[in-house]
Amino acid sequence: MLKYIIFDFDGTLADSRHVFISAWNSLADKHKYEKINRAEWNTLRKLPILERIKRLNFPIFKTPLIISDFYRFYRKYAKEIKLYPGMKEVLDTLERKGYNIAIISSNSEDVIKEVLRRNNVRNISQIMSSKFIFGKDQLIRRFLKEQHLRKSEVMYVGDEQRDIFACKTAGVKIIWVSWGYDAKELVQSQKPDYFVDSPKGILEVVYQQDR
Known part of the structure; x- marks a missing residue:
């Protein structure tokens, strides 16, 4: 049971899709990876996560370095996240x-x-x-x-x-x-x-x- x-x-x-995309794009220049084109979102959804990361030129080893920046962005815009x-x-x-x-x-x-x-x-x-x-x-x-x-x-x-x-x-x-x-x-x-x-x-x- x-x-x-x-x-x-x-x-x-x-x-939280729009907040995620905004957070990703706002940090792209700082961390030197590609921004997400919102028109390409449905294409990205069909790719495995490692292929998405490669397509966006994001070094996965940088994840611990940017996670705190992401959390700060999410806290700032949490009011835009809806169920x-x-x-x-x-x-x-x-x-x-x-x-x-x-x-x-x-x-x-x-x-x-x-x-x-x-x-x-x-x-x-x-x-x-x-x-x-x-x-x-x-x-x-x-x-x-x-x-x-x-x-x-x-x-x-x-x-x-x-x-x-x-x-x-x-x-x-x-x-x-x-x-x-x-x-x-x-x-x-x-x-x-x-x-x-x-x-x-x-x-x-x-x-x-x-x-």
């Missing part, structure tokens, strides 16, 4: 049905809390944040250990190829959502456990899993 539903934040719960339509209702419904809700994200905890506060979301039991592009599987394992949970008692909801990889590595099932950062063409070969195209689909999968 499922006890926890774990959500990714950016691209899954929250629409996707229908996601608050999903969270409220899951809580009413007795599920616990957590967030494991690469965004900073304070930004996530601010966005949740502005959207009157108060039913998140735990938020875990990683400063690394990869490595969510380690956070998932830590979460399971801290909460004394079996792998079968949690399900993750995410939007990226790296979310699928992390879940498969950690041994938990994942619901992939189509409205986020990665395109369906990119993730199909990764075979997430479930594909959904609407917030309502998340509830349908959870209920189906617990029958």
